[in-house]
Amino acid sequence: MRIILFGSPGVGKGTQAKILSERLNIPHISTGDILRSAIDKKTQLGLEAKKLMDKGELVPDDIMIGIIRDTLQEERCANGYILDGFPRTIAQAKELDDLLIELNMNGKKIIVITADEEEIIRRLTNRRACKVCNHIFVLNEIEGRDTCPNCGAKDSFYQRSDDKEEVIRKRLEVFKNTTKPVLNYYEKNNKVIYVNGFGSIEEVAQRIMEKLE
Ligand code: AMP
Secondary structure (H helix, E strand, O other): OEEEEEOOOOOOHHHHHHHHHHHHOOOEEEHHHHHHHHHHOOOHHHHHHHHHHOOOOOOOHHHHHHHHHHHHOOHHHOOOEEEEOOOOOHHHHHHHHHHHHHOOOOOEEEEEEEOOHHHHHHHHHOEEEEOOOOOEEEHHHHOOOOEOOOOOOEOOEEOOHHHOHHHHHHHHHHHHHHHHHHHHHHHHHOOEEEEEOOOOHHHHHHHHHHHHO
């Protein structure tokens, strides 16, 4: 199954993508994680991407399309994947359509997770992640702990530098102006599945699984 998971920053795409990836046994491809890994490794891409990401801006389309072109051709993507964070612009969506035709990858499912803006800001400011396994936590789940409950790494929690309130507002603005129009693009030629992102992680995961069946 090929899934495009769509929704505003902070709506829970990453968390749900990880669950879906385990349940459906297909890889979770997060362009944000790929960029953060390049930043950790201090590659040229990482250095350039960091400047934009820290301001809440998008990394240029040609770079992102190159990353997706390489990734989708990896063996692990042969039986499907969950795309999280791509496409984010109409140009990316169009290039992805062409790429999927070229690679003979038919039948994508587009899932949109929805939530209101106040809830999103609250979630993002309370979000922490593990540097080692990328697992995402709500602040109160890890308060007072120094080891990651998911992978056992010590002192590995961090707040993403783009999860500060002023950067969050910028990311939401970029979403409204540049990424939301991608949905209109998809709605013209595809069936788009909407899922309410309000509720517990498991409730939302159940809703997605039901709609996929
Ligand atoms: P995410 O982890 O999906 O919230 O992405 C974090 C940041 O990485 C975004 O705010 C962008 O700066 C950058 N990014 C991730 N995916 C893309 C993409 N498809 N196009 C452009 N920039 C991206």
